[in-house]
Amino acid sequence: MNTPPILEMRGITKEFPGVKALDNVSFRVAQGEIHCLVGENGAGKSTLMKVLSGVYPHGTYSGDILLNGQVQSYRGIRDSEHAGIAIIYQELALIPELTVYENIFLGNEIRNGPIVNWNETIKRAGEMLAKVRLKVNPAAKIKDLGVGKQQLVEIAKALSRNIKLLILDEPTAALNEDDSANLLDLLRGLRDQGVTCIMISHKLKEVLAIADTVTVLRDGQTICTLDAHKGEVSEGALIKHMVGREIDNIYPQREHKQPGDVVLEVRGWNAYDPALGREILHNVSMNVRRGEIVGVAGLMGSGRTELALSIFGNPLGYQVKGELRVKGEQRSFRDPEAAIKAGVAYVTEDRKGNGLILIQDVKENITLANLQAIAKNSMIDGNAEIKVANEYRTSLNIKTPTVEQRVSNLSGGNQQKVCLGKWLFVKPDLLILDEPTRGIDVGAKYEIYTLMNRLVEQGMSIIMISSELPEVLGMSDRVYIVSSGRITGELPIAEATPEKVMHLATN
Amino acid sequence: MARDVATSTSPPRWRLLVARQELVILALLLLVSAGLSLLTGNFFAATNLLNLARNVSWFAVAAFGVGMVILIGGIDLSSGAVMALAGLASALLLQLGLPIWLAVPVGLLSGALVGLCNGVLVGMFNTPPFIVTLGMMGVVRGMTFSLSAGRPVRDLPPAFRALGQDDVWVGPLLVPLPLLTMVGVALLVSLLLRSTVLGRYIYTLGRDERALQVAGVRTERIKVVVYTFSGLLAACGGIIMTSWLGVAAPTAAADYELDIIAAAVIGGTSLFGGEGSVFGVVLGALLMQVVRTGMVLLGFPTYLQVGAIGMMIMLVVLIDNFRRRRLSR
Ligand SMILES: Nc1ncnc2c1ncn2[C@@H]1O[C@H](COP(=O)(O)OP(=O)(O)OP(=O)(O)O)[C@@H](O)[C@H]1O
Ligand SMILES: [Mg+2]
Numbered sequence: 001m002n003t004p005p006i007l008e009m010r011g012i013t014k015e016f017p018g019v020k021a022l023d024n025v026s027f028r029v030a031q032g033e034i035h036c037l038v039g040e041n042g043a044g045k046s047t048l049m050k051v052l053s054g055v056y057p058h059g060t061y062s063g064d065i066l067l068n069g070q071v072q073s074y075r076g077i078r079d080s081e082h083a084g085i086a087i088i089y090q091e092l093a094l095i096p097e098l099t100v101y102e103n104i105f106l107g108n109e110i111r112n113g114p115i116v117n118w119n120e121t122i123k124r125a126g127e128m129l130a131k132v133r134l135k136v137n138p139a140a141k142i143k144d145l146g147v148g149k150q151q152l153v154e155i156a157k158a159l160s161r162n163i164k165l166l167i168l169d170e171p172t173a174a175l176n177e178d179d180s181a182n183l184l185d186l187l188r189g190l191r192d193q194g195v196t197c198i199m200i201s202h203k204l205k206e207v208l209a210i211a212d213t214v215t216v217l218r219d220g221q222t223i224c225t226l227d228a229h230k231g232e233v234s235e236g237a238l239i240k241h242m243v244g245r246e247i248d249n250i251y252p253q254r255e256h257k258q259p260g261d262v263v264l265e266v267r268g269w270n271a272y273d274p275a276l277g278r279e280i281l282h283n284v285s286m287n288v289r290r291g292e293i294v295g296v297a298g299l300m301g302s303g304r305t306e307l308a309l310s311i312f313g314n315p316l317g318y319q320v321k322g323e324l325r326v327k328g329e330q331r332s333f334r335d336p337e338a339a340i341k342a343g344v345a346y347v348t349e350d351r352k353g354n355g356l357i358l359i360q361d362v363k364e365n366i367t368l369a370n371l372q373a374i375a376k377n378s379m380i381d382g383n384a385e386i387k388v389a390n391e392y393r394t395s396l397n398i399k400t401p402t403v404e405q406r407v408s409n410l411s412g413g414n415q416q417k418v419c420l421g422k423w424l425f426v427k428p429d430l431l432i433l434d435e436p437t438r439g440i441d442v443g444a445k446y447e448i449y450t451l452m453n454r455l456v457e458q459g460m461s462i463i464m465i466s467s468e469l470p471e472v473l474g475m476s477d478r479v480y481i482v483s484s485g486r487i488t489g490e491l492p493i494a495e496a497t498p499e500k501v502m503h504l505a506t507n
Numbered sequence: 508m509a510r511d512v513a514t515s516t517s518p519p520r521w522r523l524l525v526a527r528q529e530l531v532i533l534a535l536l537l538l539v540s541a542g543l544s545l546l547t548g549n550f551f552a553a554t555n556l557l558n559l560a561r562n563v564s565w566f567a568v569a570a571f572g573v574g575m576v577i578l579i580g581g582i583d584l585s586s587g588a589v590m591a592l593a594g595l596a597s598a599l600l601l602q603l604g605l606p607i608w609l610a611v612p613v614g615l616l617s618g619a620l621v622g623l624c625n626g627v628l629v630g631m632f633n634t635p636p637f638i639v640t641l642g643m644m645g646v647v648r649g650m651t652f653s654l655s656a657g658r659p660v661r662d663l664p665p666a667f668r669a670l671g672q673d674d675v676w677v678g679p680l681l682v683p684l685p686l687l688t689m690v691g692v693a694l695l696v697s698l699l700l701r702s703t704v705l706g707r708y709i710y711t712l713g714r715d716e717r718a719l720q721v722a723g724v725r726t727e728r729i730k731v732v733v734y735t736f737s738g739l740l741a742a743c744g745g746i747i748m749t750s751w752l753g754v755a756a757p758t759a760a761a762d763y764e765l766d767i768i769a770a771a772v773i774g775g776t777s778l779f780g781g782e783g784s785v786f787g788v789v790l791g792a793l794l795m796q797v798v799r800t801g802m803v804l805l806g807f808p809t810y811l812q813v814g815a816i817g818m819m820i821m822l823v824v825l826i827d828n829f830r831r832r833r834l835s836r
Pocket of ligand 2: 045046047169411412413
């Protein structure tokens with residue numbers, strides 16, 4: 001494209017104590033295009049966008065930002081908003097307890113003098129929702145909407161500010177296929193109306209589907225900018241530039257061996273959620289054998305996470321009925337502690353909400369669920385703790401200057417790895433992984449898959465919950481399909497085709 | 508992947524220094540003390556320092572417990588009343604002729620029991636700590652009045668008064684016994700917080716309860732333990748106070764619960780939980796006491812002390828906020 005750039009970032013360098021997150025990065029975005037930004041975890045993508053949007057104000061980085069040819073120096077997000085830039089973060093920033101319309105106009109209220117004009121607000125919110133093709137009542141509370149809809153509300157919020165440049169940081173990471181497709185469609189629509197978009201994503205298929213231009217970052221540096229209209233963008237090319245080497249088999253091979261004894265069995269499993277006031281699991285029966293990876297496929301909201309939680313000591317207080325056997329013994333776990341003692345571990349899908357403690361450092365997070373292992377007579381052995389943390393840092397390739405770094409300072413994908421490390425350190429017999437590779441780059445995914453293979457070869461069993469069908473089919477020995485709180489099918493991997501699984505997941 | 512560039516971008520030295528609230532308070536403490544010694548001439552006189560140390564000791568011991576409660580994101584308003592109760596219980600038993608080795612532990616136990624009740628209500632029944640401990644404050648204060656029939660208990664045996672009044676030789680130094688007790692308790696609590704599994708759980712609980720629960724830790728148990736500790740330590744402080752004053756009054760330690768919370772906050776304990784240290788609490792208690800003593804020496808009326816402490820809290824919180832903002836850059 002030869003249109004003049006709407007945005008140019010020149011020689012951007014940003015350092016944190018101990019980390020050079022961006023090193024002389026250049027980035028050009030043409031007017032009216034969809035520009036994808038890709039790169040490994042910790043490559044500096046989010047940081048670059050935070051520099052652009054004024055989260056890191058002028059003076060805390062070096063280099064220049066030019067918007068429509070004019071040098072910009074933002075003191076904060078407000079300034080960049082005034083200039084027509086809106087950013088939607090990796091972690092959504094809506095307020096769950098407020099309504100849709102309140103959220104859309106939060107900080108940008110429609111007022112008559114000091115008084116908010118709610119009628120006008122609701123009307124305008126309705127218009128914005130129509131723009132993003134979201135059919136919800138503007139008076140609904142955010143917490144009652146699914147993630148996909150929340151994402152659209154975020155975009156509606158951005159659009160209400162009459163923006164020129166929309167930045168989305170991994171917008172589809174938490175979305176199911178339908179919602180993702182819907183979102184991509186919407187972005188195309190916005191492009192046609194002249195809004196320029198920058199999108200960060202680890203889902204290369206999406207990037208291929210939507211990008212006009214792709215910029216690859218690696219180690220805080222710009223590797224290259226590729227033009228899709230000249231045929232420069234392909235999955236292979238992207239991976240090669242991102243990782244610096246070629247990966248030809250995304251799912252590492254493993255022999256599907258004869259599985260061992262049954263490790264976990266549930267029968268006639270029902271769960272009632274008092275908070276929602278309805279039954280969320282109906283008559284679920286499933287089993288997992290030793291040395292097996294069992295995939296759990298299903299749409300988001302189908303009850304997969306609830307199933308995992310209800311098995312894992314039921315921390316949310318569902319009323320559970322049914323039979324649970326672990327290694328042949330009938331059990332009923334009062335709390336996660338009991339489940340962990342029995343050898344069950346659960347890596348949550350929502351790492352912020354109930355996985356990691358962001359203001360604590362890497363080592364403290366990794367050892368938290370198994371402190372006894374590094375303690376003698378209840379005294380924590382500091383050296384042992386550092387040693388353990390460093391082992392996981394190496395084996396999971398967690399990018400952090402030291403294990404004493406606060407987890408909130410790590411990139412999204414590396415936070416996910418810390419979470420994984422924490423549960424591996426529990427050394428469970430059965431590991432339940434809920435969306436284990438969400439927000440993780442291709443290279444790191446490969447590492448995690450390899451690790452999973454190694455673990456089952458050593459005799460661990462894994463339940464893998466995932467919305468990414470290729471991942472479930474690529475890694476599992478056997479697949480259960482969940483739909484509306486029921487198991488609608490069980491397929492050995494040889495018979496599990498994407499069509500069959502999707503059919504069962506939607507019925 | 509970001510490379511290690513620790514050498515080129517390691518934080519400047521001043522950052523490391525102000526990185527800890529404790530050091531800021533320490534500086535403030537030295538500044539105020541220096542000012543006072545200039546103004547009064549006798550601030551650093553040995554007797555004054557010894558008195559200061561005694562007064563700080565029992566106050567700080569009680570503040571360690573409350574500090575722990577604040578660390579887990581709770582609050583304990585019953586500490587002042589517990590101090591009075593424990594002192595009074597011991598004193599009454601001594602009057603009945605019980606030996607000191609029995610009377611003091613019973614006093615401690617009474618505090619621990621009150622703390623246990625707080626802990627069970629907060630942890631097991633999920634009641635807001637502010638309400639629970641406010642109610643408990645009333646209940647316990649009421650108990651002190653009915654136990655003593657409203658009259659102070661005097662004539663405490665010398666062996667008991669020694670706890671708060673004696674000095675002992677430590678090498679060439681004559682050190683007040685309560686100060687030694689405080690240092691001992693401080694070391695123990697500090698060890699507990701910094702090096703034990705329970706300590707790690709306490710900090711973590713104040714930062715993110717949910718994550719701790721998912722990690723398989725029963726947070727309600729930790730709450731019970733911490734509130735019990737708070738009661739126990741308040742009792743310990745109360746007993747030393749009683750012994751130092753030589754009289755157990757039902758009205759003793761009135762309003763101390765707020766002073767104690769203030770000392771913890773001044774010492775860098777975050778009311779949101781998850782941040783603070785024993786050293787900080789000691790410094791906070793010291794700073795409060797120094798300002799008090801200084802004002803007495805300078806001849807200000809008592810009611811101005813209250814205002815001064817209030818202003819100091821605001822000042823310290825402001826400094827803390829500023830410090831955080833600079834550091835998060
Ligand atoms: N506030 C911070 N303090 C210290 N280091 C930071 C901070 N924010 C980011 N970093 C570091 O900067 C590097 C780049 O992080 P960034 O979040 O930009 O990565 P990313 O490309 O968005 O990765 P991901 O795909 O995992 O989200 C990482 O090494 C990260 O640890
Ligand atoms: Mg990121």
